[in-house]
Amino acid sequence: MEISEKGSNLIIKNADSFVISQTLECGQCFRFEKLTDENYIIVAMGKLLHIFKNGDETVFENTSKDDFENIWKSYFDFGRDYKTVKDRLSAMDNTLLDAVKYAPGIRILKQDFFECLISFIISQNNRIPMIKKVVANISEKYGKETGEFNGIKYYSFPSIQELSKADEESLMECKAGFRAKYIMDAVKKCGDGMFESKDMSALTTEELRKRLMQINGVGPKVADCVMLFSLSRSDAFPTDVWVKRVMSYFYFDGNDTSLKEIQKMAKERFSGYEGFAQQYLFNYAREFKIGASDKKAGAK
DNA sequence: ATCCAGGCCCGAT
DNA sequence: ATCGGGCATGGA
Numbered sequence: 001m002e003i004s005e006k007g008s009n010l011i012i013k014n015a016d017s018f019v020i021s022q023t024l025e026c027g028q029c030f031r032f033e034k035l036t037d038e039n040y041i042i043v044a045m046g047k048l049l050h051i052f053k054n055g056d057e058t059v060f061e062n063t064s065k066d067d068f069e070n071i072w073k074s075y076f077d078f079g080r081d082y083k084t085v086k087d088r089l090s091a092m093d094n095t096l097l098d099a100v101k102y103a104p105g106i107r108i109l110k111q112d113f114f115e116c117l118i119s120f121i122i123s124q125n126n127r128i129p130m131i132k133k134v135v136a137n138i139s140e141k142y143g144k145e146t147g148e149f150n151g152i153k154y155y156s157f158p159s160i161q162e163l164s165k166a167d168e169e170s171l172m173e174c175k176a177g178f179r180a181k182y183i184m185d186a187v188k189k190c191g192d193g194m195f196e197s198k199d200m201s202a203l204t205t206e207e208l209r210k211r212l213m214q215i216n217g218v219g220p221k222v223a224d225c226v227m228l229f230s231l232s233r234s235d236a237f238p239t240d241v242w243v244k245r246v247m248s249y250f251y252f253d254g255n256d257t258s259l260k261e262i263q264k265m266a267k268e269r270f271s272g273y274e275g276f277a278q279q280y281l282f283n284y285a286r287e288f289k290i291g292a293s294d295k296k297a298g299a300k
Numbered sequence: 301a302t303c304c305a306g307g308c309c310c311g312a313t
Numbered sequence: 314a315t316c317g318g319g320c321a322t323g324g325a
Binding site: 027121125130179217220221222238239241243 | 304305306307308309
């Protein structure tokens with residue numbers, strides 16, 4: 001992976017295990033817009049990023065080498081060798097082999113903790129287009145303008161302090177629905193210093209999970225998503241309906257299986273790589289509707 | 301119109 | 314411990 005600067009753009013040549021669409025559209029983040037194929041706008045880390053593919057180059061428009069080193073390298077997890085991750089998973093069983101092959105350009109993002117927490121609180125019992133809309137509404141109302149593209153203004157996700165100004169009513173106006181009160185509790189507990197990054201990094205994944213679940217509206221699924229998508233806890237295994245289905249289908253002979261059993265199985269089988277396995281499997285399951293009542297095919 | 305969505309809370313067993 | 318109903322909202 002060679003990095004260079006061309007004018008005001010930053011260029012990566014032959015990016016390893018990185019397909020923009022696969023990384024963005026696999027359900028881990030909500031603040032992006034597709035312009036054309038492999039050409040996206042991302043709002044993250046207080047920045048507006050136009051990123052696109054041009055032949056064997058991945059272009060970060062108007063991006064300095066400093067911003068890449070300080071922000072995007074970590075955000076896109078470019079410090080990790082995904083070839084090793086994929087090889088290890090692919091060797092575990094044929095299901096994972098197929099799931100990895102299906103989307104070899106997924107990387108697990110390292111998103112901002114607070115944004116990730118609020119976003120996944122909003123995700124519960126909701127659909128992705130609606131989640132994106134609510135997060136965008138909150139950002140426009142409480143965040144700062146980060147830039148403009150094609151005449152459209154974009155707003156960063158608010159900080160804890162900025163969102164502290166919100167009340168339940170205004171969050172309802174942002175279409176958060178019954179989750180508005182959950183957001184209020186999360187903002188309060190973050191503001192009270194319950195989730196300082198220094199303290200969190202001293203906790204085991206299980207301890208951190210319990211602490212996150214002290215927030216009203218945060219259960220095991222949201223807690224695991226936050227740990228995996230913003231805190232690099234790759235031993236977290238977010239288990240939603242799709243993961244439940246794909247795990248039951250392939251590892252429990254099609255039998256409906258409890259959350260506890262599934263997480264136990266994941267820990268044993270995917271040890272150390274649970275989070276990566278989860279994301280490839282989730283993506284695979286959702287695409288082929290594995291285990292869903294209207295299954296598209298026998299998944300292959 | 302009814303059903304359901306990357307769940308979780310809450311009250312009943 | 315585990316189970317089922319209810320929940321704001323909008324698209325199919």
